Amino acid sequence: xxxxxxxxxxxxxxxxxxxxxxxxxxxxxxxxxxxxxxxxxxxxxxxxxxxxxxxxxxxxxxxxxxxxxxxxxxxxxxxxxxxxxxxxxxxxxxxxxxxxxxxxxxxxxxxxxxxxxxxxxxxxxxxxxxxxxxxxxxxxxxxxxxxxxxxxxxxxxxxxxxxxxxxxxxxxxxxxxxxxxxxxxxxxxxxxxxxxxxxxxxxxxxxxxxxxxxxxxxxxxxxxxxxxxxxxxxxxxxxxxxxxxxxxxxxxxxxxxxxxxxxxxxxxxxxxxxxxxxxxxxxxxxxxxxxxxxxxxxxxxxxxxxxxxxxxxxxxxxxxxxxxxxxxxxxxxxxxxxxxxxxxxxxxxxxxxxxxxxxxxxxxxxxxxxxx
Amino acid sequence: xxxxxxxxxxxxxxxxxxxxxxxxxxxxxxxxxxxxxxxxxxxxxxxxxxxxxxxxxxxxxxxxxxxxxxxxxxxxxxxxxxxxxxxxxxxxxxxxxxxxxxxxxxxxxxxxxxxxxxxxxxxxxxxxxxxxxxxxxxxxxxxxxxxxxxxxxxxxxxxxxxxxxxxxxxxxxxxxxxxxxxxxxxxxxxxxxxxxxxxxxxxxxxxxxx
Numbered sequence: 001x002x003x004x005x006x007x008x009x010x011x012x013x014x015x016x017x018x019x020x021x022x023x024x025x026x027x028x029x030x031x032x033x034x035x036x037x038x039x040x041x042x043x044x045x046x047x048x049x050x051x052x053x054x055x056x057x058x059x060x061x062x063x064x065x066x067x068x069x070x071x072x073x074x075x076x077x078x079x080x081x082x083x084x085x086x087x088x089x090x091x092x093x094x095x096x097x098x099x100x101x102x103x104x105x106x107x108x109x110x111x112x113x114x115x116x117x118x119x120x121x122x123x124x125x126x127x128x129x130x131x132x133x134x135x136x137x138x139x140x141x142x143x144x145x146x147x148x149x150x151x152x153x154x155x156x157x158x159x160x161x162x163x164x165x166x167x168x169x170x171x172x173x174x175x176x177x178x179x180x181x182x183x184x185x186x187x188x189x190x191x192x193x194x195x196x197x198x199x200x201x202x203x204x205x206x207x208x209x210x211x212x213x214x215x216x217x218x219x220x221x222x223x224x225x226x227x228x229x230x231x232x233x234x235x236x237x238x239x240x241x242x243x244x245x246x247x248x249x250x251x252x253x254x255x256x257x258x259x260x261x262x263x264x265x266x267x268x269x270x271x272x273x274x275x276x277x278x279x280x281x282x283x284x285x286x287x288x289x290x291x292x293x294x295x296x297x298x299x300x301x302x303x304x305x306x307x308x309x310x311x312x313x314x315x316x317x318x319x320x321x322x323x324x325x326x327x328x329x330x331x332x333x334x335x336x337x338x339x340x341x342x343x344x345x346x347x348x349x350x351x352x353x354x355x356x357x358x359x360x361x362x363x364x365x366x367x368x369x370x371x372x
Numbered sequence: 373x374x375x376x377x378x379x380x381x382x383x384x385x386x387x388x389x390x391x392x393x394x395x396x397x398x399x400x401x402x403x404x405x406x407x408x409x410x411x412x413x414x415x416x417x418x419x420x421x422x423x424x425x426x427x428x429x430x431x432x433x434x435x436x437x438x439x440x441x442x443x444x445x446x447x448x449x450x451x452x453x454x455x456x457x458x459x460x461x462x463x464x465x466x467x468x469x470x471x472x473x474x475x476x477x478x479x480x481x482x483x484x485x486x487x488x489x490x491x492x493x494x495x496x497x498x499x500x501x502x503x504x505x506x507x508x509x510x511x512x513x514x515x516x517x518x519x520x521x522x523x524x525x526x527x528x529x530x531x532x533x534x535x536x537x538x539x540x541x542x543x544x545x546x547x548x549x550x551x552x553x554x555x556x557x558x559x560x561x562x563x564x565x566x567x568x569x570x571x572x573x574x575x576x577x578x579x580x581x582x
Contacts, residue, residue: 058405063413331397347387 006122008033033125037114044266045259049076051319052326059330083255091248095152102149103249103256109138110264117270118192120280120310131191132184135271136177139226142260143169146235149257150245161244164337165235168225171341172232175348176222179215182352182359183208183275186371196279198371204283209276211370214355216276218348220321223268225344227261229325231332232340265322273317280310408542417528418521419543420535421495423557426478428496429471431514435490438464442482442491450475451482471514473499474507494518 008029015025050065050073057064065072090096113135118124128134143166150162184190186208187198199207209216225232236244246257273279282289286306290297297303335343363370412419421427438455454468483491496518501507521529530543531552538553540546 055405057409059401061404061407061410063409063411327398327401328394331401332394 008122037117037125038111041111041114041263041266045262046073046076047319048262048266048322049079051322055323055326056330059327080255083252086251088251088253089248091154094154094248098148098152099248100253102145102152102245103253103260105145105148106142107145107256107260107263109141110260110267113138113267116192117267118196118274118279119314120307121193121197123280123307123311124193127191127193129189129191131189131193132180132195132271132275133190135267136173136180139176139264140169140173142226142264146245149249153245153248155248157242158245158247161235161241161247164241165228165245167337168228168232168235168340168344171344172222172225172348175218175344175352176226178349178352178356179212179219179222180275182212182215182356185356185359185363186211188371192274192279196274196281199278200281200285203281203285203288204278207276207278207281212276212355212359214351215359216272218352218355219275220272221343222348223272224325224328225340227264227268229261229265230329231334234334234337234340237334265325266318269318269321269325270314272321273314277317279317280314282309282313412530412543416526417530418524419530419532420521421497422532422534425493425495425497426480427494428473428499428509428518429476429478429483429514430492430494430517431469431471431511432490432492433466433469433511433515435488436466436469437488438466439487441485441487445481445485447477447479447481448475466511469511469514470508472508474504495520 011029011032012022012025015028016022020028053072053075054064056062065075068074068078090099115125116128116131116134118127146165146169147162150158150160150165153159153162183195187195189195195208228235234240234244236246241247246254249257286309287297290302295302297306359370436453438453440453442451443449443453450471452468452470453466455464455466457463458465478493480493483493494517499507521527531546532543533541535552536543536546537550540550
């Protein structure tokens, strides 16, 4: 297996060569990937907002933003600046502490989950042993934030919205976790790096989507529900609940909810591409290409090219999924709350259980194909 | 057992059908992405109002005979006609006339029924103002002529569907001199007049022969 470029190793070695002790060199390295990830996540908001506006406009035969920045790319910046300058109002008789903490609790876990998103063999902040489980655990913190925001706003719409958000998140977490479990069963590990490596054998034919088609669909539906995207955006259904738990929020606290939802969308798309679409792997394995061209895999140029190809592939897969989400948004009508819970508990949960059992059975019968 | 299997089968069939319908919907939305936007960039581009556009009402003070027909045919008796009877000429003299466009529904009944044609519909539609009382137009305001979209150097005039050639849906980048579908009213009128003149001449010649 190709080890890929080791940025951390070479950076630390360069600092040690400059005369720093190895402990200091490692400490200097530590914040760099985290900062980079924060920047990547923040930039992804702008891209997602731009895509959302332009694709929505395309689906409705409009033009979309045009004047803010080149082809309207800075529209999200304009929105953000406007939100920053708005008065920050805390409603009367609300709980000011919960009201202030709510949005932060929604946003922070989403950013934390970027810890385990891999862009290459060594291009990940930490290759945790619990990997994907960390994401599941962190994503179940968000409903607490929604509940806090809804409860503290002193507004019945906010409260109902918060309760709905919590109910939705909790009920869709189970099929989500079960379909992840099926993938984990095939990988024999929770680490996201292992999950991608397990798929990278036969190019795009080895991707998990062929072995887990049902799991893929269930995961995608549950991820949409977790992100509160249409057709599952009923915690903020304006026709019924004004804006749900966001009703009383203004300024940057309101903006934080939006930041959270867009980063969460991007994160879910990345995780789907890691779990089911082979992460950073190119549809044709890089080893095959280098073999055909007759170049050594460990040549520095090839290493650099394959690393950048990996990053581009991960992002392409993720943005294709984001595109699909936005298209779905204008295709599917919003479901009612009872339909939502019916779908979650009566359809996705049993189907994902069957899927898990089936995967276990297939693993026992065909260990070579299902990671026995 | 068989019943249960049948239930499962029906459920699976329903699920497949739902997935099929969602796929069809997705293909419809995807198809819309490649269509050209219908946007008219409003302050910079404006549609040319159609010939029968019912915009702000124009009033010609000197033609009005204060008959108040406009008030009678108005659904809410909106026009205010302030006149005095002049005993010497035995005629009504009009002092003031006003219509409140905040209340008017632009039905055009007054224009239809005005015996002296002193009321007419214009193509002006930009009536926004900061105070609703500004919408109460008096006879001076009603007498102003609207600014034509085609004469405004700041605005690119766009043709409405009715003015476009047959089969064309997009008013942008039309070649110069393109005609709309059908014939122009002035051509039809000219033809009718020549036809009438011909018939008259025929009639006259027949009469002369008799």
